[in-house]
Amino acid sequence: MLHRRWFPDHIDGELVVLRRHTRENLRDFLRWYQDPEVARLTRYQDGPMRAEEIERFFTMRALGPESMAMGIHVRETGRLIGTCAFSQLDGDNGSTLFHITIGEHDAWGHGYGGEATRLMVDHAFGTLGLHRVALSVFAFNERAIRAYLRVGFEVEGRSREAIWRDGTWWDELHMSVLEPEWRAARWQARAVAEGRAEGVGDAGGGEPVGHRGGG
Numbered sequence: 001m002l003h004r005r006w007f008p009d010h011i012d013g014e015l016v017v018l019r020r021h022t023r024e025n026l027r028d029f030l031r032w033y034q035d036p037e038v039a040r041l042t043r044y045q046d047g048p049m050r051a052e053e054i055e056r057f058f059t060m061r062a063l064g065p066e067s068m069a070m071g072i073h074v075r076e077t078g079r080l081i082g083t084c085a086f087s088q089l090d091g092d093n094g095s096t097l098f099h100i101t102i103g104e105h106d107a108w109g110h111g112y113g114g115e116a117t118r119l120m121v122d123h124a125f126g127t128l129g130l131h132r133v134a135l136s137v138f139a140f141n142e143r144a145i146r147a148y149l150r151v152g153f154e155v156e157g158r159s160r161e162a163i164w165r166d167g168t169w170w171d172e173l174h175m176s177v178l179e180p181e182w183r184a185a186r187w188q189a190r191a192v193a194e195g196r197a198e199g200v201g202d203a204g205g206g207e208p209v210g211h212r213g214g215g
């Protein structure tokens, strides 16, 4: 089991608090992952997982020691709206894979996912001492891509026409952020806050991302 400092009970942000999952969260997992729209955005397979698959996924991914998973709670109300996790924590190479799902539709687009991602990236580099955080996202998932770019992820590659969805082929984008980039962005943000430098816009923002496959 990971050390408490590496896998804390909670990580506090301004909009959200990340908390370790409890068994009671399974009820929400079942609702989120049986939702066709969540499945459309997150799964290769057509349609949502079956209840027993979700239970297995919850036990392994949310509670199991192989990944570091946190529930995403709205700070003001405590409401559980989603989950985020590191999997494939690789100490030899200092890397991990990031996953996030806000299961409550009405919580999309309020900055919660972006902040949860930033908190996890800060944790990866600032506490776990990792070198690289990577993720994959379907090219049609523009909301997710925008949130990741804002946190500082860059598109590093794509699996062309890897997924058939809504009657067409789409690429799967591979994105990552490296520790020196994260450190430089933090230094820049601090310098701007202290009036020692001018802002240069959003971290990683503005990079063109193709939406269709084959590009």
Ligand SMILES: CC(C)(COP(=O)(O)OP(=O)(O)OC[C@H]1O[C@@H](n2cnc3c(N)ncnc32)[C@H](O)[C@@H]1OP(=O)(O)O)[C@@H](O)C(=O)NCCC(=O)NCCS
Residues within 6 Å of the ligand: 038, 041, 042, 082, 100, 101, 102, 103, 107, 108, 109, 110, 111, 112, 113, 114, 115, 136, 137, 138, 141, 142, 143, 144, 145, 146, 147, 150
């Ligand atoms: C992807 C996800 C984590 C993003 O979290 P979020 O809280 O919704 O995102 P944020 O509000 O932090 O940021 C969303 C960004 O997309 C923009 N956006 C919002 N709705 C959008 C839409 N329908 N289309 C395109 N962009 C959109 C926002 O303006 C914001 O960009 P900006 O900061 O440059 O203005 C969340 O929406 C989610 O879990 N969705 C369902 C599951 C999923 O897609 N998981 C990711 C799989 S890789």
